[in-house]
Amino acid sequence: xxxxxxxxxxxxxxxxxxxxxxxxxxxxxxxxxxxxxxxxxxxxxxxxxxxxxxxxxxxxxxxxxxxxxxxxxxxxxxxxxxxxxxxxxxxxxxxxxxxxxxxxxxxxxxxxxxxxxxxxxxxxxxxxxxxxxxxxxxxxxxxxxxxxxxxxxxxxxxxxxxxxxxxxxxxxxxxxxxxxxxxxxxxxxxxxxxxxxxxxxxxxxxxxxxxxxxxxxxxxxxxxxxxxxxxxxxxxxxxxxxxxxxxxxx
Amino acid sequence: xxxxxxxxxxxxxxxxxxxxxxxxxxxxxxxxxxxxxxxxxxxxxxxxxxxxxxxxxxxxxxxxxxxxxxxxxxxxxxxxxxxxxxxxxxxxxxxxxxxxxxxxxxxxxxxxxxxxxxxxxxxxxxxxxxxxxxxxxxxxxxxxxxxxxxxxxxxxxxxxxxxxxxxxxxxxxxxxxxxxxxxxxxxxxxxxxxxxxxxxxxxxxxxxxxxxxxxxxxxxxxxx
Numbered sequence: 082x083x084x085x086x087x088x089x090x091x092x093x094x095x096x097x098x099x100x101x102x103x104x105x106x107x108x109x110x111x112x113x114x115x116x117x118x119x120x121x122x123x124x125x126x127x128x129x130x131x132x133x134x135x136x137x138x139x140x141x142x143x144x145x146x147x148x149x150x151x152x153x154x155x156x157x158x159x160x161x162x163x164x165x166x167x168x169x170x171x172x173x174x175x176x177x178x179x180x181x182x183x184x185x186x187x188x189x190x191x192x193x194x195x196x197x198x199x200x201x202x203x204x205x206x207x208x209x210x211x212x213x214x215x216x217x218x219x220x221x222x223x224x225x226x227x228x229x230x231x232x233x234x235x236x237x238x239x240x241x242x243x244x245x246x247x248x249x250x251x252x253x254x255x256x257x258x259x260x261x262x263x264x265x266x267x268x269x270x271x272x273x274x275x276x277x278x279x280x281x282x283x284x285x286x287x288x289x290x291x292x293x294x295x296x297x298x299x300x301x302x303x304x305x306x307x308x309x310x311x312x313x314x315x316x317x318x319x320x321x322x323x324x325x326x327x328x329x330x331x
Numbered sequence: 332x333x334x335x336x337x338x339x340x341x342x343x344x345x346x347x348x349x350x351x352x353x354x355x356x357x358x359x360x361x362x363x364x365x366x367x368x369x370x371x372x373x374x375x376x377x378x379x380x381x382x383x384x385x386x387x388x389x390x391x392x393x394x395x396x397x398x399x400x401x402x403x404x405x406x407x408x409x410x411x412x413x414x415x416x417x418x419x420x421x422x423x424x425x426x427x428x429x430x431x432x433x434x435x436x437x438x439x440x441x442x443x444x445x446x447x448x449x450x451x452x453x454x455x456x457x458x459x460x461x462x463x464x465x466x467x468x469x470x471x472x473x474x475x476x477x478x479x480x481x482x483x484x485x486x487x488x489x490x491x492x493x494x495x496x497x498x499x500x501x502x503x504x505x506x507x508x509x510x511x512x513x514x515x516x517x518x519x520x521x522x523x524x525x526x527x528x529x530x531x532x533x534x535x536x537x538x539x540x541x542x543x544x545x546x547x548x549x550x551x552x553x554x555x
Contacts, residue, residue, distance in 0.1 A: 169460070170457075172457060193471065238457075
């Protein structure tokens with residue numbers, strides 16, 4: 082399919098293939114992402130969107146091809162931590178650490194990975210929590226928070242590492258409908274701040290507003306890459322048209 | 332002789348009490364040492380089995396299987412009576428501590444492993460995604476959560492180790508049971524044995540209760 086190349090991509094995927102036994106989750110994926118770009122991945126469930134972004138920080142290993150982040154090949158070994166320091170991730174199920182306060186959830190990475198003191202890291206965490214609108218919840222434990230609040234902690238935790246790349250794996254899919262907005266609002270403020278973002282979501286309106294490019298996937302392949310306006314008004318692939326018909330007209 | 336003068340003979344009990352307390356102290360020391368070493372050893376074994384190289388995993392699996400299958404008493408007798416033939420002579424206390432620790436480690440290793448296995452994959456992924464090292468991941472995220480899960484079974488295991496210290500009397504260690512049988516022979520009356528039984532209960536019943544409380548509390552938080 083189409084490969085969009087930019088002068089110096091921060092993420093470069095070439096021929097990335099991933100199999101789960103007989104099933105091919107990713108079939109020779111080629112994708113370049115430019116620094117600061119916001120890319121939204123759309124497609125039906127099981128099309129490989131999550132698997133694709135999980136290959137970028139090697140939460141999922143890939144069987145063939147290359148994933149290169151900021152000039153470093155993503156693979157097991159010495160360089161992997163360097164990659165992960167640059168790549169933040171927000172999970173569908175939040176995955177907050179239940180044994181730590183909200184503040185320490187955010188401060189842990191900076192302390193252990195960046196070498197900050199606990200005091201400095203907690204001050205930073207407090208500022209980030211305020212930025213995502215839950216500064217007053219810092220002393221609580223994750224279980225005491227609503228889903229929307231927990232996901233905002235998840236975002237603050239990723240931001241604390243000052244990553245150059247942020248991966249969002251269906252960040253609002255586990256939320257009650259009334260909490261989706263507050264999380265999307267936070268994500269929207271991050272777009273355009275220079276952080277490269279890859280987002281897997283089913284929120285079509287949000288995708289259209291926030292994305293620089295839409296990547297449409299099906300059955301482990303990229304079927305179409307287009308600007309949001311183009312994708313939502315006149316998608317070039319039949320598959321994308323069928324998908325949009327299904328999700329927009331129900 | 333009636334029941335009371337036979338089994339609950341107060342003067343004999345009082346006379347044998349210093350001997351019993353001397354044994355009790357040694358029982359506690361042996362039990363405590365074996366429990367602590369077993370807890371530490373088991374954690375090492377569990378981590379080695381889960382994250383070590385393949386060869387180490389195989390060795391640890393064999394170790395755990397052997398020591399869960401081998402009767403403690405048989406192992407203790409081997410350590411005390413057989414090892415001297417290859418030049419390793421341990422005191423009764425050291426033999427017992429070694430035998431109990433090696434066996435306890437095998438059991439605690441399995442408990443830790445189950446506890447770590449119970450931590451959701453997402454916790455590992457979140458920790459890896461922020462770049463934590465394997466060590467920090469364990470120390471800050473996984474073990475603090477796993478410990479809560481394994482405290483009841485570990486306490487249970489500790490009770491078993493404390494009870495198994497009585498086996499040390501077989502290798503002539505003057506523990507509580509040994510001192511009690513000694514006192515019984517001296518007084519030609521079984522009261523010291525009954526006294527020893529009471530001291531064991533005094534030591535272990537609170538722990539048994541504690542496990543029940545832990546399990547109840549964990550069950551409740553599990554339902555939440």
